[in-house]
Amino acid sequence: MQKTILIVEDEDILREIVKDYLLNEGYEVLEAADGKEALALFEEHEIHLIILDIMLPELDGWSICRRVRKSSNVPIIMLTARVDEDDTLLGFELGADDYVTKPYSPPILLARVKRLIESRYRSTENVLNEDTLSSGGVHVHMPSRTVTVEKEIINLTYTEFEILTYLMHNQGIILTREQLIIKIWGYEFTGDDRTVNSHIRNLRQKLGEKANCIVTVVRSGYKFEGNL
Template identity: 80%
Template sequence: MPKTILIVEDEAILREIVKDYLLNEGYEVLEAADGNEALAIFEEHDVHLIILDIMLPEVDGWSVCRKIRKTSDVAIIMLTARTDEDDTLLGFELGADDYVTKPYSPPILLARVKRLMDSRYARAGKLSDEDTLISNGIHVHFSTRTVTVDGERISLTYTEFEILTYLMQNQGIIITREQLITKIWGYEFDGDDRTINSHIRNLRHKIGAKGNCIVTVIRAGYKFEDKT
């Protein structure tokens, strides 16, 4: 079944260009021209990924992201004409998985979409002994991309899930911020170390008392330690 992508962009020409690229790749596409419309569409449809412009009429992209993250871990790519790193960091702190700066190349945006889609849904339905990773009461289920902590399910964004599993798979090994950036976004990512810091902070908060398993190694990076 085709995956559905919601484009939230107030410029009709840009919406149409991105829509054509996505349709050619076999995705179903929904469109919204402002934040309120985006939230209404999201409530009514099964959306698998959102391409979300920050500068929107009515309700801005940050507010849309914040409201959606209260109930959903749907993949979100934010579009921004701003070059201020603090704006980008705010998007990540609110739970965005990736961002693309305007003006952008539609093929590059499409590549980001496909990366998120492939990582999230490619393994759906494929069950094996390797589909579960367990440590310190944290259970990761790869086939469904779900995480439970001491039996309680928690909601992680795509990026938080990728960071947690990468650290757990390399338990006891120091992983640099550069390694995390390359693993999750690839070499073309133009963010900085603070991006990773924001996601680590959000991840620790979500896993609660187990957050102390993610250890900061000063001037080196992070590692996952067995605290049992």
């Protein structure tokens, strides 16, 4: 199935460059030059990934990310010309899956798109390990990427899901923040440890009473303990 990418970027030249790269890779592309147009397209079409600029007319990227996350866990890559680390953390706290700072290399952006798409929508034949992970009242169905806590489905972003399943696959083993960054974002990621902390905090909030399954090991990292 052909995947549809929504590019939300008010700079026409940048939008066209990214569009051409995506089209050449076989993706279907929708474009929006402002926030209101972006939300309208999101509501009208099945979108598989959003490339979202922060500084936009009408509605900024923060607002769009908030609204999308109320109903969808579609992967979101945020684009920004700002280099403030707090801005990056805010994006992740709102549910963004990746963050690219302008100016950026279109091939690098494309590589991140492909990584998110392939991992998020991989077929059941390509799912590694067991189809179901269960521990401590947390249940994960890998093919459908469905997470339930005490029989209630919780809505995780792509990145939160990847972190949870990586921890659960390595239950009882301490995983450093560096290991998590390399596994989830790759070697080229330019963020810092606070990025991991932010996602873990969001994940714990969604796990509710089972939040204590994710254990912080001081000066080391995190581990999953389902028997707590």
